[in-house]
Amino acid sequence: MADNKTGLELRSLIKKSGQLEISLARVPVPEPAADEILVRVEASPINPSDLGLLVGAADMTTAKASGTADAPVITAKVPEAAMKAMAGRLDESMPVGNEGAGVVIKAGSSEAAQALNGKTVAMIGGAMYAQYRCMKAKDVLPLPEGTTPAEGASCFVNPLTSLGMVETMRREGHKALVHTAAASNLGQMLNKICLKDGIGLVNIVRSAEQGDILRKLGAKHVVDSSKPTFMDDLTNALVETGATLAFDAIGGGRLAGQILSCMEAAANKTAKVYSRYGSSVHKQVYIYGSLDTRPTELVRNFGMTWGIGGWLLFPFLMKIGAADGARLRQRVVDELKTTFASHYTKEVSLQEALQLDNIAAYGRRATGEKYLINPNKGG
C-alpha cells in the first residue's frame, strides 16, 4: 500500500445527519518548504483531549465497523441533544492527534531545517494520527540521542500540563495542590514533579488500586473518593498541606464542589471569628478535563471567596510567554526518561485504532490505560 507520494491520515467527520464517521484518508505527502521538515510519525498517544475531537459527542455504544481491513470505517450516532455543541464542525473532515514524535525524513533548504535531517523530534499541533506530518523546523522539539519516538510521543500535553499546574499554583499565590483522577499518566507526572520540588500534593483517586499506584511512587497524601470517610480524609489532607488550589479532570458531578467545601472546612478549623460569608481564603478549582460529562453540581456551602473555571494548556502558555514556555519545555527534555516518562497499555496501527474492541478500550478513558498509535507500524 505504501508509496512515496501519499500517506494515510485518520479523519473524523460529523455529518449534518447526526452520523459520526471515522476513516483513513489517503492524502498527498507534503513537500517541505525551505523552513519546514517532513516527519515520518511513529508514535502519537490517544489522550483524553484527543478523544473529544476523535469521537465528538457520538454515542459509541452505537458504533459499527464497515469498510475493509486496510481501509476501515467506523460509524456511530450523535444524540440529537448533543448536535448543537457540534455545530462548528459539521460536514468537515477533521484530522486528529494533538502530539507525537517521529523521524525527520526530508528537510527544506534552510539551515534550521537541514540541521534536523534524520533526527527524532517531538511535535504538537494536530493531525498527528497520520503517516507523515510537515512542520516548521522551529516548532519541533529535537530529542536527545538515544530517545525513541515512543519515548518522545507525549512530550507536550501531559508534561506541560502538569508543569503548568505547578506554575499556576505559584503565580496565583497558592502553596500546595489538589489533583483528581490522580493516578492518571498526568497525575503520576505531577506526583514526581511535586516530590522533586517539595510541593504538597493531595491526590484524589476513585479506588484502592489507584491509591496503591501513587503510594508506590512515594505520594504522601492519597484520599479515596469511594470511601465513606472521603470528606474527612480530604479535609485533613488539606489542613496538612494548606492546599487551596485544585485541578480537576472529572468535571461532572459533585467532586469539584466537595473540594471547595473541604477547603472551606480546612480554613475554618483555624478561623477566629464567625463570618456568615465564610472564610476569606480564596479557594479555586480549575476544571481541565471532562472524564464525567454530567453537569457540575455545586452545593454552595463554602462561603463567598471561591472560584471555578476552565483551564487549558494553550491559553496558559500564551499567557506566560515564550521565555517561560521554553523553560518548561527544556525541563521536559531534561527529565524525559524520569519525571516525564509515559507508559502505554498498547501500541496500535492506524487500522487497529479503528477496530471496535480497541475503541471500546481507549474510549473508556480509564485511569492508567493509554493507547499509543504508530501510524507506520508494520508499514
Place this chain on the structure above:
Amino acid sequence: MADNKTGLELRSLIKKSGQLEISLARVPVPEPAADEILVRVEASPINPSDLGLLVGAADMTTAKASGTADAPVITAKVPEAAMKAMAGRLDESMPVGNEGAGVVIKAGSSEAAQALNGKTVAMIGGAMYAQYRCMKAKDVLPLPEGTTPAEGASCFVNPLTSLGMVETMRREGHKALVHTAAASNLGQMLNKICLKDGIGLVNIVRSAEQGDILRKLGAKHVVDSSKPTFMDDLTNALVETGATLAFDAIGGGRLAGQILSCMEAAANKTAKVYSRYGSSVHKQVYIYGSLDTRPTELVRNFGMTWGIGGWLLFPFLMKIGAADGARLRQRVVDELKTTFASHYTKEVSLQEALQLDNIAAYGRRATGEKYLINPNKGG
C-alpha cells in the same frame, strides 16, 4: 419603656440544640469615646444579606412567636443537615443589621466628632437593628442637609454593590454586563447607573411584571427566564451588547450555567474556525447572592474559557483601596435622591420586625419588596 441608659437591640441566636431564637435585648447605651459619636438609629433596611444572619439556616415555616408585645421572641428549627454550616455561630447571641442611618445625639470631645453633632449620618458595620449605635466619627457618611434617615438608610450595600459591578467590569476588561433578579432594588440602581454611563446591560427577570418595572426605567435589554424563548432571547441580547460578565443574585439551579452557554453561543456566532475547546473569549459569572439555595448546576457546553466565582462587596472594596472607595461613596451621596433612591414596602419597629406575618413577608426575598426597620419608631 425608653430610658436614657439602655436601648433595645435585635439579637439572633442559634443554639447547639438546633433552635433559632430571635429576640430584643435591652443593652446599655454606650458612651462615645473622644473620636466617637452616638447615633439614634431611625432607619435600617432588611437586605437579603441581613436575612442570612437574622434567620441563618433555620426553616422559617417552623417559626413560632412567644414573649410579649414589647419583648417578642421568635423561635424556629434549623434542619439537622444545615447545622454544620452554622458551627461558627452556635450559642452566640449576634446583633444584626449591616447598614442604617440616624441622628447623632452625642459626640466625643474630638473636633471630628463634635462636627457631627445633630447631623444625620449613614453607617455600615453591623448591629444597626438597635436603638443606638456608637461609631467612630471617621467611619460614618454625613448626609446632605434635607436628607432623612429613611432616604440615607441604604447608602452602602446596594449602591456600592451596583457601582462595584460596573467597576469590576471595567477592571476585568469586559464591555457590558448581565444581571439577574434584575428588577430588585439593586437591579434598578444598576440600570440607572448603566443608562447614565452608557453601558450595555442585559436584565434577566423571572416575570413580565418585573420586566415592565425595568422598561419603565428605560432598560433596553430585558429577557424573561420564564419564557420558552429565553435562551434565544438572551443570546441575541448578548450579541447586541457584547456582554461577557454577569452578576447573579440567584446562585442555585441552572441559570448561571445558562448564561455561560448563551455567552458561548454569542461568541461562536462570529467565530471563524472550529475549536473543540470552545471560543477563546473569557466568560465570567460572579454569584453575589443566593436567592435560590439549591445547588448550582453547570451543563458545561461553553468551552474551556470560563469562570464562576463568589463576589462580595467588602473584599472588593479592600482590593480597590481607599481612594477608589471614597470616589464610589461620593457618587452615592451626590446621587442619593436619584440614581440611588431606595423604595420600601413597609416601615416597621423592632417589635413589628419580630411579628410572624412580617417575617413571612420580608423572608420571601421577593424582588421589589423591601422592609425598613425604624428602631425608634413610636419611641
